[in-house]
Amino acid sequence: MSNKEETNEEIHEEHEEHMEAIDDSGVSETEAEMTELEKAQAELSEMEDKFLRARAEIANMSNRFKNERELLIRYRSQDLGKKILPSLDNLERAMAIEVDDEQGTSLKKGISMVLESLQAALKDEGIEEIPTMGEVFDPNLHQAVQTIPASDETPADTIVEVLQKGYKLHDRVLRASMVIVAQ
Amino acid sequence: MSNKEETNEEIHEEHEEHMEAIDDSGVSETEAEMTELEKAQAELSEMEDKFLRARAEIANMSNRFKNERELLIRYRSQDLGKKILPSLDNLERAMAIEVDDEQGTSLKKGISMVLESLQAALKDEGIEEIPTMGEVFDPNLHQAVQTIPASDETPADTIVEVLQKGYKLHDRVLRASMVIVAQ
Structure with a gap:
C-alpha cells in the first residue's frame, strides 16, 4: 500500500x-x-x-x-563501360597499322573518329584511362606483368612500359593497367 | 456526474x-x-x-x-548506350568501304571485330536494333524522313528503306529508326 x-x-x-x-x-x-x-x-x-x-x-x-x-x-556505366574496353584496345591496335592508299587512309580516319567518340562517351560517364607512364607503381591501379632491373634512370617501382591501358570509373578500377615495372 | x-x-x-x-x-x-x-x-x-x-x-x-x-x-546503360550509337554508325559505314589490299583487309577485319564486340556489349545490357525492314511503320519506333507512293508490292505504311538504324533499351526507344515509308 x-x-x-x-x-x-x-x-x-x-x-x-x-x-x-x-x-x-x-x-x-x-x-x-x-x-x-x-x-x-x-x-x-x-x-x-x-x-x-x-x-x-x-x-x-x-x-x-x-x-x-x-x-x-554514379556507377551505372560500370558494366557496359567494362565491356567496351576491348573495343578501345582493338581500335588503338588498328590505328597502329601503317597505310599508304586512299582506302586505308579513309578507313583509319573512320577508326580515329570512332575511337575519339567512344573515349568521349566513356569520359562523360566518368570512365578514364589510369595514368601510368612516369607514375610510381601502385598495385591498386597497375598490374606488373614483367619487371626490369631498376637503374639510375628508372628507379625501383617506376613504370617503364604499358602493355595494356587500364581504366577507372571515378574511383573504381574497371581494369588495372598491365605494365612493366623497374624492380 | x-x-x-x-x-x-x-x-x-x-x-x-x-x-x-x-x-x-x-x-x-x-x-x-x-x-x-x-x-x-x-x-x-x-x-x-x-x-x-x-x-x-x-x-x-x-x-x-x-x-x-x-x-x-534496368535502364542504367541508357546514357552510355545512347552515346555509343554514332560509333556503331561510323563502324558500319567503314565496313561498306571496298578494300583490295592487305592493310585495308586487316583494318576491316579489326573494324568488324570492334563492331561485333560493341553490338554484343550493348545486347548484354538490353540494347538492340529496332526491327524495320518488312515491318509496318510505327511512329513510336520509326521516324519517316521520306515517303514514296504506296503500290501493290509496298502497301501504305510499309517501310521500304532504312536510312539510319534505330535502337531500343528493353522497351525504351534510345533512337528511332530513320526510314522511308510507303504512303
Missing part, C-alpha cells in the same frame, strides 16, 4: 491530499484505477517508443536509399 | 460496483483519475495511430525504393 501511494505521488503529486482523505472503498477504487492508468501510461510509453523507433527507421531508410541511389547512378 | 459515470462504466465495467459505493471525496478523486486515464488512453490511441501510419510509410518507402532501384538498374 505505501509503495502504491509513493508511486501515485510520483505520478500525480497534485492529487496527494485527496488520496490521503479517501476511505477504504475509495482507496481500493483508486488503486484499481491507478492500475488502469499505470497500464495505459505504460502502454503509451511503449507505443511512443515504437513510434520513435519507426520514425528513426524511416530516417535511416531514407538515408540508406539516398546513398544507394547515388551509388547506382 | 452521470455522464462521467456512464463513460467510466463503458471503459471499466468491472469496477461498476465500487464506483457506486465511494464517497464524495472518492468520487472527486475518481473523476480526476478517470480524466487522467481518459487522457492517457486518448494519447495512447493517438500514438498508436501515429505508429501505424509510420509503419505504413516504412512499407511504402520500401516498395517505392524497390521499384526505383529496379528501374535504375
Whole structure:
C-alpha cells in the first residue's frame, strides 16, 4: 500500500491530499484505477517508443536509399563501360597499322573518329584511362606483368612500359593497367 | 456526474460496483483519475495511430525504393548506350568501304571485330536494333524522313528503306529508326 501511494505521488503529486482523505472503498477504487492508468501510461510509453523507433527507421531508410541511389547512378556505366574496353584496345591496335592508299587512309580516319567518340562517351560517364607512364607503381591501379632491373634512370617501382591501358570509373578500377615495372 | 459515470462504466465495467459505493471525496478523486486515464488512453490511441501510419510509410518507402532501384538498374546503360550509337554508325559505314589490299583487309577485319564486340556489349545490357525492314511503320519506333507512293508490292505504311538504324533499351526507344515509308 505505501509503495502504491509513493508511486501515485510520483505520478500525480497534485492529487496527494485527496488520496490521503479517501476511505477504504475509495482507496481500493483508486488503486484499481491507478492500475488502469499505470497500464495505459505504460502502454503509451511503449507505443511512443515504437513510434520513435519507426520514425528513426524511416530516417535511416531514407538515408540508406539516398546513398544507394547515388551509388547506382554514379556507377551505372560500370558494366557496359567494362565491356567496351576491348573495343578501345582493338581500335588503338588498328590505328597502329601503317597505310599508304586512299582506302586505308579513309578507313583509319573512320577508326580515329570512332575511337575519339567512344573515349568521349566513356569520359562523360566518368570512365578514364589510369595514368601510368612516369607514375610510381601502385598495385591498386597497375598490374606488373614483367619487371626490369631498376637503374639510375628508372628507379625501383617506376613504370617503364604499358602493355595494356587500364581504366577507372571515378574511383573504381574497371581494369588495372598491365605494365612493366623497374624492380 | 452521470455522464462521467456512464463513460467510466463503458471503459471499466468491472469496477461498476465500487464506483457506486465511494464517497464524495472518492468520487472527486475518481473523476480526476478517470480524466487522467481518459487522457492517457486518448494519447495512447493517438500514438498508436501515429505508429501505424509510420509503419505504413516504412512499407511504402520500401516498395517505392524497390521499384526505383529496379528501374535504375534496368535502364542504367541508357546514357552510355545512347552515346555509343554514332560509333556503331561510323563502324558500319567503314565496313561498306571496298578494300583490295592487305592493310585495308586487316583494318576491316579489326573494324568488324570492334563492331561485333560493341553490338554484343550493348545486347548484354538490353540494347538492340529496332526491327524495320518488312515491318509496318510505327511512329513510336520509326521516324519517316521520306515517303514514296504506296503500290501493290509496298502497301501504305510499309517501310521500304532504312536510312539510319534505330535502337531500343528493353522497351525504351534510345533512337528511332530513320526510314522511308510507303504512303
